[in-house]
Amino acid sequence: MLVNRAYKFRMYPNEEQIELINKTIGCARLVYNIMLSKKKDNSKLSKFDMIKEIPNLYNEYPFLKEVDSCSLRCAVFDLENGLNKYYKRQGGYPRYKKKGIKDSYRTSYIKNTYKGSLYENIKLDLKERTITLPKLKEVKIRGYRNIEYINGRIINATIEHIANKYYVSICVEEEIPYVKSNTSSVIGIDMGIKSLITTSEGISYGNPNYLKKYEKKIKGLQKGLSRKIKGSKNYYKYKIKLQEAYRKLQNARRKTNEEIVSKIIKDNDIIVTEDLDIPNMIKEANKTLRKNILNSTMSDIIRRLKYKCYWLNKKLIQVNRYYASSQICSCCGHKNNKMKDIKIREYKCPKCGIEIERDLNASLNIMYEGIISYYKEKYQN
Numbered sequence: 001m002l003v004n005r006a007y008k009f010r011m012y013p014n015e016e017q018i019e020l021i022n023k024t025i026g027c028a029r030l031v032y033n034i035m036l037s038k039k040k041d042n043s044k045l046s047k048f049d050m051i052k053e054i055p056n057l058y059n060e061y062p063f064l065k066e067v068d069s070c071s072l073r074c075a076v077f078d079l080e081n082g083l084n085k086y087y088k089r090q091g092g093y094p095r096y097k098k099k100g101i102k103d104s105y106r107t108s109y110i111k112n113t114y115k116g117s118l119y120e121n122i123k124l125d126l127k128e129r130t131i132t133l134p135k136l137k138e139v140k141i142r143g144y145r146n147i148e149y150i151n152g153r154i155i156n157a158t159i160e161h162i163a164n165k166y167y168v169s170i171c172v173e174e175e176i177p178y179v180k181s182n183t184s185s186v187i188g189i190d191m192g193i194k195s196l197i198t199t200s201e202g203i204s205y206g207n208p209n210y211l212k213k214y215e216k217k218i219k220g221l222q223k224g225l226s227r228k229i230k231g232s233k234n235y236y237k238y239k240i241k242l243q244e245a246y247r248k249l250q251n252a253r254r255k256t257n258e259e260i261v262s263k264i265i266k267d268n269d270i271i272v273t274e275d276l277d278i279p280n281m282i283k284e285a286n287k288t289l290r291k292n293i294l295n296s297t298m299s300d301i302i303r304r305l306k307y308k309c310y311w312l313n314k315k316l317i318q319v320n321r322y323y324a325s326s327q328i329c330s331c332c333g334h335k336n337n338k339m340k341d342i343k344i345r346e347y348k349c350p351k352c353g354i355e356i357e358r359d360l361n362a363s364l365n366i367m368y369e370g371i372i373s374y375y376k377e378k379y380q381n
């Protein structure tokens, strides 16, 4: 089975390469913003129309010719992806890109044979620890010390500039062995504020306390940044610190979530979770930093569950988000509207008398609902 996998390396570019990377990021952002405004004027403009438009920009912006032309086309593809997400109601309408927020560019792998010799625009050499990128040539990299060779086809590379550091993510298409699964054990997962995950086995994972630590740090830095004069040396210093804090949060999250998902998937063949409302989550997220961090942590867990289940041939079932998992009694099925109040941590059933922890009750219901939809699907086919 073919899967896409990303490998992220820290890059150590020299002065000249740093200048070119920053220039390319700026050019890709410019093309993205110009095309977005054209799209706003004419919604019928297709991806191919936009790509054909790029050379017409060279007169007005001659510096666009100096950078990797593929990165400019990728900027159009990114815009198209953003628009598609919007049309599918998975995200908001794309916004203009600003310098200092997600500074990155992407470039695609191109292979050519010229006069009998192979030419590749992206080359990864893990023995020498270098990556060759269009226009930049060889850049030193670090990461994945134990891997000497990646057995797969490179699809693209994303070059990022975060907190004065440079990274490259390489997306590779890899062949992974097919795993036979006998779909016998089922687990329900409830995601919440108190514990990130509560399973139908009564186990809680990922106490969000570790997130609190980063929340506090980020909040402090945000406050500090708001007091600095925009553009001053101190402002810049705080901005870098803030980006660094976000990066550390991301790393901690990646590690924790990877562990949680691996544990859950290892012992279960059918994993049932709620189908979380992403556009709503984004709207909610603007309210507080806490919610923002929690929401992106939850979507990261779902994303990991999705691809891991796909890789390992396990079944992921997402039950309807309007299913009242926290209001229904997992023992007798009675519906208790009072449970809408998230502060009530214990489910006390007025009908059958059971007393059960709120999140555990919800995860059991999610599991039952998942089993029902699993068999429905099985009978229908």
Ligand SMILES: [Zn+2]
Pocket (backbone or CB within 6 Å): 329, 330, 331, 332, 333, 334, 349, 350, 351, 352, 353, 354
């Ligand atoms: Zn009951």
